[in-house]
Amino acid sequence: MRTGLFIQTGLRGVEREESLRYISKMLPLSVVLFGNDFSNEKELTELISKINHIYVVENNVPAPFIAVDQEGGNVVRIPWIDYSPSNLFLGKLDNPEFTNYVGMLTGYQLNSLGIRWNLAPVLDTLNGYNPVILERSFGSDLETIGKHGAEFIKGIQSYDVRATAKHFPGHGSVMVDSHVDLPEDKRNVESIINDSYPFRKAIDEGVSSIMLSHVLYNSLDENYPATLSAEVQKLLRHSFNYRNLIISDSMDMKAVKGRYDVSEIIKGSIKNEVDVIENADIVGSMEFYEQIQNIDTALLKPKEERIMQFMQPFKKLSYKPSPLLMRSVETVSSRIRRRKILNPDIEADLVLMDSKDESQVAEISKSTNLVSTHLADLNLKLKLHYGTEFLENMKESGRQIILVGRNEHLRSRVNLMNAISGKNNCVFISTSFDGDIGIVSEKMGYISTYSKKPSVIVGAILKAYGFMS
Structure with missing residues (x-):
């Protein structure tokens, strides 16, 4: 033995x-x-x-x-x-x-x-x-x-x-x-x-x-x-x-x-x-x-x-399941918890709070080529930021801001988000559990993805602009 x-x-x-x-x-x-x-x-x-x-x-x-x-x-x-x-x-x-x-x-x-x-x-x-x-x-x-x-x-x-x-x-x-x-x-x-x-x-x-x-x-x-x-x-x-x-x-x-x-x-x-x-x-x-x-x-x-x-081996299927089905379903599957529609004709700051470099942005850009609607086709004016430094140094008001990330155990981040939501038009895309919706300012739109996959985030961005329900 x-x-x-x-x-x-x-x-x-x-x-x-x-x-x-x-x-x-x-x-x-x-x-x-x-x-x-x-x-x-x-x-x-x-x-x-x-x-x-x-x-x-x-x-x-x-x-x-x-x-x-x-x-x-x-x-x-x-x-x-x-x-x-x-x-x-x-x-x-x-x-x-x-x-x-x-x-x-x-x-x-x-x-x-x-x-x-x-x-x-x-x-x-x-x-x-x-x-x-x-x-x-x-x-x-x-x-x-x-x-x-x-x-x-x-x-x-x-x-x-x-x-x-x-x-x-x-x-x-x-x-x-x-x-x-x-x-x-x-x-x-x-x-x-x-x-x-x-x-x-x-x-x-x-x-x-x-x-x-x-x-x-x-x-x-x-x-x-x-x-x-x-x-x-x-x-x-x-x-x-x-x-x-x-x-x-x-x-x-x-x-x-x-x-x-x-x-x-x-x-x-x-x-x-x-x-x-x-x-x-x-x-x-x-x-x-x-x-x-x-x-x-x-x-x-x-x-x-x-x-x-x-x-003992199982009887194995011989065909490969197509990943395109997953991506197409993910794109429409985020949930709008608190609706706020952004103006597609005005520049918006897309803040990837959990990213320290351009890798996540590259993945999001790549993902848009795999779904039926491309951000580029809509001519959205998006200015990309990584981490939270942009929010910490922000002095302006009246901007459109899309915040992407997860908040559990990060109350200081929530406070920062709430502070800027009072003077800007903000939508938060939560990539994790949505238990923080009660502490995120009611002035802020809230979309739950339950995922950090690029295709899901792309779909949530489209929902922030009202292009998808």
């Missing part, structure tokens, strides 16, 4: 060549990559090739499952592909066929890069303003989340890419980020199980894996988060009758690391219902590897069988 089958590891913690030596020793089931592991497609392809060579050529075992968190929206690891819009965008659009298409396009592109496991979709319920989940969720309606989660899973798995529903039984009712501390969900059992409904829909759809959360659900287990809780894991495995792979969230997150020792983590996860431990730090992964070697193989055998089933 290969011990590494029960581990998904990242490459963090050591230099690249040393990390590959760790990989050669452990031969984990999966290697999860993050954005800082590569800077372009060439580097990504070379890295995957090196990892696969270690398995197939040097050790004569099947290639590992290269994994990423390609959730869409603002959580992407491979920004240059046609990644999906955010889940919140898809939930607001509420077109299940389009969500299925987004899953298909994501699966096709990941598979073409040699990535066969996507740690998505997020099926957490957005219970109010939640800075941890935000646009990662399909929304607050359980039926909507379940419906769109299932469609995304169906789409991505049709291209032989494993999906992961996360974070069971739900991370949407806690405000603490498990990367930095241990969140506690103090609701009753009924509420927790009710919010886990989307995971039932994912199970019905045949989702390949489910990720447990690093949240302490006091009414289910007063001592351990879901990743280490026998009670929560039994709920998933037995009450929900889930027969596929269960994976932990990364064990190097501070909700767990430093709070529980390695032996306690192994006892609560692998010795319970968890099949695969994720750990982004490769040195820590080696510690888990050494501990798993000491576990009775009889306990590991059912897990190995589930992993072998997980590794």
Whole structure:
């Protein structure tokens, strides 16, 4: 029995060549990559090739499952592909066929890069303003989340890419980020199980894996988060009758690391219902590897069988989904929350507040060539600015200003925006969760995109001028 089958590891913690030596020793089931592991497609392809060579050529075992968190929206690891819009965008659009298409396009592109496991979709319920989940969720309606989660899973798995529903039984009712501390969900059992409904829909759809959360659900287990809780894991495995792979969230997150020792983590996860431990730090992964070697193989055998089933290929679609459909739908899908129409005959300042250079502007310009209406064709007079320096130094009044960006945790930026809205004609295009609409001045138009994709922003700009409804 290969011990590494029960581990998904990242490459963090050591230099690249040393990390590959760790990989050669452990031969984990999966290697999860993050954005800082590569800077372009060439580097990504070379890295995957090196990892696969270690398995197939040097050790004569099947290639590992290269994994990423390609959730869409603002959580992407491979920004240059046609990644999906955010889940919140898809939930607001509420077109299940389009969500299925987004899953298909994501699966096709990941598979073409040699990535066969996507740690998505997020099926957490957005219970109010939640800075941890935000646009990662399909929304607050359980039926909507379940419906769109299932469609995304169906789409991505049709291209032989494993999906992961996360974070069971739900991370949407806690405000603490498990990367930095241990969140506690103090609701009753009924509420927790009710919010886990989307995971039932994912199970019905045949989702390949489910990720447990690093949240302490006091009414289910007063001592351990879901990743280490026998009670929560039994709920998933037995009450929900889930027969596929269960994976932990990364064990190097501070909700767990430093709070529980390695032996306690192994006892609560692998010795319970968890099949695969994720750990982004490769040195820590080696510690888990050494501990798993000491576990009775009889306990590991059912897990190995589930992993072998997980590794079986799906029947893969042979055609490539067209990215043009995504772009055309995105262009019309932003939402006008507070209408204010700008005058197309007067120059406007387009302020890309989250951009420090011209790259985003170049992408927006490029995007206009891919949609049916081009900004250039309309002869709009747009003066481009990057960052917030233009706003900070602004002395004039009576101008037209289009502000593009996201505001969570940035109250000082909101104050700056509100100050200029009193003496200028302003529209704010929010590229994130729209929970700040109550603190943005009512004098300012407000358009929600739930996405920072150029094609969506282009559509929102057109709506600011009244060219689209």
